[in-house]
Amino acid sequence: MTHILCKTTDIEDPGSKSFEVKIHRKTQAIFVVHKEGEFFAYYNKCPHTGASLEWQEDQFLDLDKALIQCTTHDALFMIDTGECIAGPCVGDLLQTLALTIKDDEIHLNI
Ligand code: FES
Numbered sequence: 278m279t280h281i282l283c284k285t286t287d288i289e290d291p292g293s294k295s296f297e298v299k300i301h302r303k304t305q306a307i308f309v310v311h312k313e314g315e316f317f318a319y320y321n322k323c324p325h326t327g328a329s330l331e332w333q334e335d336q337f338l339d340l341d342k343a344l345i346q347c348t349t350h351d352a353l354f355m356i357d358t359g360e361c362i363a364g365p366c367v368g369d370l371l372q373t374l375a376l377t378i379k380d381d382e383i384h385l386n387i
Pocket of ligand 1: 323324325326327328347348349350351352364365366
């Protein structure tokens with residue numbers, strides 16, 4: 278089953294956007310990052326405490342837009358793998374979600 282999130286042009290490159298989607302009958306907060314033409318999706322849950330990551334609506338990236346940053350204790354994560362490379366949960370992973378790009382739309386595979 279897929280769920281259409283938005284158009285590919287709705288997220289700047291680099292940039293990010295949050296969504297609420299129903300996954301297995303539960304509403305879940307997720308976010309998508311657009312970087313160098315590619316899209317990556319994760320649950321909006323820091324592996325450190327389970328907190329939401331963004332510092333402002335749709336703002337999940339650090340100032341250089343090179344890494345995902347958790348606003349609570351500044352953990353930094355790789356955009357393409359979700360691996361924490363700095364901060365209190367180094368080595369832990371954001372939980373990834375699968376996407377398919379079809380006809381300029383971003384589809385979440387659930
Ligand atoms: S809650 Fe994300 S780094 Fe602590």
